[in-house]
Amino acid sequence: MLWPHADATADQLAELRDAERPLLVVLDYAETRSGQLAALVRAAADHPGSSPLKLLLLARTDGDWWRQARTESRLAEDYLAAARTRLLAPLEDDPARRSAHYRAALRALAAALPSINQAAPLGRSSERELTDEAYGNALTLHMTALADLLDSAGPDGQRPEEVEDRLLGHERRHWHRNAALRVPALSRATLETALAAAHLTTVADREEADRLWRLLPALADQPRDQRDRVTAWLAALYPPEPTAGRPWGALQPDRLAERHAGHELSANPALADRLLADPGPGWPRTCSPSTAGPPRTPRSATAWTRS
Structure with missing residues (x-):
């Protein structure tokens, strides 16, 4: 798997045409990286097909940028016109099942922060209110787990309501x-x-x-x-x-x-x-x-x- 850097040039991306092993290229924020997308399409077109080469685009929407990308050139039409799009649903629609994801995130984050005692937030994890639709978003849920973990290491007191402000x-x-x-x-x-x-x-x-x-x-x-x-x-x-x-x-x-x-x-x-x-x-x-x-x-x- 390859996540191209935002600074990767067209010449650097063109080298992917020589990939000899199965490769998945993930282009995040694809809606802002049209030049790199065009270079990756050219690399895919030049690839001999001796091994799988796949391109996964991650974007916040499939709107105008996607319609333009698919019609930018004849090559783009050939390779992108039939590409499937999929809306990523929330991590967990059922609020009752979010606690398991929350506890898993707490444990994983605590393992990366051994100086913080995870007992307190884990002990209160069953009390964490996760019914709001925002917690269906994986990033929001994981940020909340991290904020709870970090807050547990500090003094009690009034804290901001928004998780972004807590982490900030x-x-x-x-x-x-x-x-x-x-x-x-x-x-x-x-x-x-x-x-x-x-x-x-x-x-x-x-x-x-x-x-x-x-x-x-x-x-x-x-x-x-x-x-x-x-x-x-x-x-x-x-x-x-x-x-x-x-x-x-x-x-x-x-x-x-x-x-x-x-x-x-x-x-x-x-x-x-x-x-x-x-x-x-x-x-x-x-x-x-x-x-x-x-x-x-x-x-x-x-x-x-x-x-």
Whole structure:
């Protein structure tokens, strides 16, 4: 199984035509990766067929993007016109059966976090209310299990209602502990704005990262060394993939990054305009999620993009 990186080039994907073993290629967010989809179709067409080569597209909808992809070229028509689409149903429609999935997630997450005592959340698992339709979504159910597990290790108290905000509370403490060591001179507000800017755009290297920081008023007048410290802070929080070449990785799942960016944009609507500014040659203009283009694309909700 292969999950192509978002930065994979057409030439790199073309090499899949030489696959000698059975291979399943999974293209996530396929609705935003039309160029890679076209390259994968060409690779499939050039494959000798000596071993199975299958392509699985994961998308949030099968709307206009899918109709366009299937008619983009004669080759696309040949290979995609008869492709089947399937709507993925909720993980578990029956609320009575969700507890088993919830407990399984608790145990699996606890195994990855041995420093946290799983006894408390497991002991209360039968009391967890899972009747809301939202818990039919696998990600929501697993995020809730993780939030319950992390909350059990902290003091009792009032917590946010939304699971994204509960998990962001734990992430935020991690951000601030790390920042106290790496960028103690900068305020938490400045760093959280920088983090939102990093969520909303994608930069290719440290120079592009510095140009991004110069778009933010609180960092624009800082010395280059201080801005580089922000880049290092982000890399420590979310290490980049070794082959990606980017200065930092991403906060996962996307719903957490989008939630944090949404909070920052609500508090500071001007941030969107600053990120859409063009500070000079060589800096690619960011665009809305619905716009086909290079990887440097805001990943937050379309409601936050400039019309």
